[in-house]
Amino acid sequence: MKTRMKPYLAIFRQKLLSGLQYRAGYWGTTTTHVVWVYMRVVVVAIFYRYGSGQAGVTLSQAATMIWLQEMALNLMPGFGVDFSVWNKISKGDVGYDLVRPLDVYSHWYMSALSDKLARFLLAIGPVVAFALLTPGEIGLHLSPSPLHLLAGLLTLATGLILSCAVICLCYAAQMDVNVGDAPARVLMIVSQILAGSLLPLQLWPDAMQAFLRWQPFAAMMDLPLRFFAGSAALEELPRVLLSQAVWGVLIWRLGRAWIGRSLRRLILQGG
Amino acid sequence: MSETFRQSPLGLWTRYMRIHALSQLQYRGWLLAMLPSLVYVVTDPLDAVLMFDRFGALGDWTASRILLVYGLALLCFGLAELFFRGIDYFPQLVRTGEFDRLLLRPRALLFQAAALRFHLNRLNRVVAGLLLALVCLRAEGAALSPANAAMLILAVIGGTLAYAGVLLIAAAASFFTVGDSELINLFTNGSYQVAKAPPQLLPGWLRRAFTFLMPMFLFTYYPAAAVCGWEESRVLGWLALPLCAAFFGLSALLWRFGVRHYKSAGS
Numbered sequence: 001m002k003t004r005m006k007p008y009l010a011i012f013r014q015k016l017l018s019g020l021q022y023r024a025g026y027w028g029t030t031t032t033h034v035v036w037v038y039m040r041v042v043v044v045a046i047f048y049r050y051g052s053g054q055a056g057v058t059l060s061q062a063a064t065m066i067w068l069q070e071m072a073l074n075l076m077p078g079f080g081v082d083f084s085v086w087n088k089i090s091k092g093d094v095g096y097d098l099v100r101p102l103d104v105y106s107h108w109y110m111s112a113l114s115d116k117l118a119r120f121l122l123a124i125g126p127v128v129a130f131a132l133l134t135p136g137e138i139g140l141h142l143s144p145s146p147l148h149l150l151a152g153l154l155t156l157a158t159g160l161i162l163s164c165a166v167i168c169l170c171y172a173a174q175m176d177v178n179v180g181d182a183p184a185r186v187l188m189i190v191s192q193i194l195a196g197s198l199l200p201l202q203l204w205p206d207a208m209q210a211f212l213r214w215q216p217f218a219a220m221m222d223l224p225l226r227f228f229a230g231s232a233a234l235e236e237l238p239r240v241l242l243s244q245a246v247w248g249v250l251i252w253r254l255g256r257a258w259i260g261r262s263l264r265r266l267i268l269q270g271g
Numbered sequence: 272m273s274e275t276f277r278q279s280p281l282g283l284w285t286r287y288m289r290i291h292a293l294s295q296l297q298y299r300g301w302l303l304a305m306l307p308s309l310v311y312v313v314t315d316p317l318d319a320v321l322m323f324d325r326f327g328a329l330g331d332w333t334a335s336r337i338l339l340v341y342g343l344a345l346l347c348f349g350l351a352e353l354f355f356r357g358i359d360y361f362p363q364l365v366r367t368g369e370f371d372r373l374l375l376r377p378r379a380l381l382f383q384a385a386a387l388r389f390h391l392n393r394l395n396r397v398v399a400g401l402l403l404a405l406v407c408l409r410a411e412g413a414a415l416s417p418a419n420a421a422m423l424i425l426a427v428i429g430g431t432l433a434y435a436g437v438l439l440i441a442a443a444a445s446f447f448t449v450g451d452s453e454l455i456n457l458f459t460n461g462s463y464q465v466a467k468a469p470p471q472l473l474p475g476w477l478r479r480a481f482t483f484l485m486p487m488f489l490f491t492y493y494p495a496a497a498v499c500g501w502e503e504s505r506v507l508g509w510l511a512l513p514l515c516a517a518f519f520g521l522s523a524l525l526w527r528f529g530v531r532h533y534k535s536a537g538s
Binding site: 189 | 304306307310314328330454457464467474477
């Protein structure tokens with residue numbers, strides 16, 4: 001087991017270090033994200049304060065979910081996605097990956113996982129600090145109980161397994177030359193939105209809630225964040241895990257089969 | 272086309288754009304390739320629409336009012352990106368030393384830099400912003416007299432210059448720092464996130480930042496208010512172009528200052 005994991009651990013280490021390398025760039029990015037998410041929270045708060053309608057979640061819950069999104073988005077497809085695999089496919093360097101003594105799907109999957117995890121870990125500190133410092137209802141609020149916090153952390157971690165399967169599905173779509181890379185990019189945008197990146201899904205129309213809960217992408221981010229904010233009861237936990245498991249296996253198998261099919265047909269140009 | 276026109280900055284720039292556009296149309300899949308950016312542009316204002324759906328109007332501010340301001344900002348940013356796309360990539364030019372090649376050519380630098388890139392998919396923002404603004408103007412019952420139409424057109428030109436100015440400032444910064452200037456996103460894509468709420472209800476510093484520092488509300492809100500009769504002074508609507516042009520002028524000066532301090536890294 002230890003020797004089998006070794007190459008993947010090396011990939012993770014390298015991603016983490018390269019993220020830390022440009023410190024000026026790191027702080028620039030972090031500042032941008034903090035101000036950006038602050039602007040989003042302010043806009044949502046204005047609707048809560050001056051609008052007349054009702055929402056199923058309180059402003060402080062919504063604000064907490066939006067702040068946490070800014071970190072959790074690092075775990076989603078599309079957000080600063082690892083372009084090395086995209087480039088490999090379009091430039092033909094994919095050949096190098098084929099001759100490595102590693103399974104291609106597992107290699108890309110673990111590489112995506114490392115990249116996402118490294119970005120997430122680098123984003124947590126400053127964003128949480130700033131969010132906790134933001135006063136009033138629009139700041140980040142602590143989870144209602146330690147159990148909520150644990151449930152949130154657990155489902156966010158299991159959600160990452162699903163999210164990386166979606167990323168690999170995007171790679172698969174990119175590899176299929178008949179389709180081009182437009183469908184993969186559209187899939188990324190749509191999966192982000194349905195994971196709640198534009199607006200926490202509980203603020204979407206009530207009539208859509210049942211659909212929003214069960215579609216695959218909610219389980220990557222929105223459903224886990226509900227535990228942190230306390231906008232979902234702990235009894236929801238098994239349902240979220242079930243959704244993640246079912247969709248995870250389905251999308252994982254689909255991506256694997258699709259990449260396998262493209263690899264069998266692959267023709268590498270060059271000498 | 273006369274030879275003097277072809278050699279003038281504007282003529283040169285038109286030729287660049289034509290070549291870029293033609294080369295992108297060569298790919299059979301060009302229409303499909305525009306799809307992702309279209310999906311992105313169309314879904315971006317969805318959160319404002321959903322919030323209005325849930326919470327109703329904010330006093331006088333209906334969805335069509337917000338989306339008019341948003342649409343104008345989107346249109347201006349789209350135009351700036353369409354015509355000044357090269358400036359967006361300028362930091363790369365400096366980092367790789369490619370800027371040297373531009374300096375060698377006996378033609379206006381700013382035009383060369385702006386025309387270096389052109390992406391057809393940036394049309395998505397322009398078309399979406401224009402349609403959104405027109406639909407909302409109708410919904411607001413705006414009287415499109417010649418004077419009003421002229422004010423809006425001048426404001427859009429001003430807005431385009433203002434966004435181009437923001438891109439230029441980022442380009443100028445690249446002469447002095449190697450770090451990626453992601454902060455600039457706050458004043459480009461970030462600016463129309465702020466437009467999703469009424470300026471009067473925003474925190475004071477945020478409203479002032481997007482009026483005086485980056486004049487987004489100046490070229491969107493005030494002209495729209497003047498045209499639709501939202502109880503704002505009409506004079507402010509006419510001020511959009513001169514003030515935005517001044518902003519562009521200042522950023523061009525900053526860029527020139529950067530060019531003077533350029534030290535090539537190449538051999």
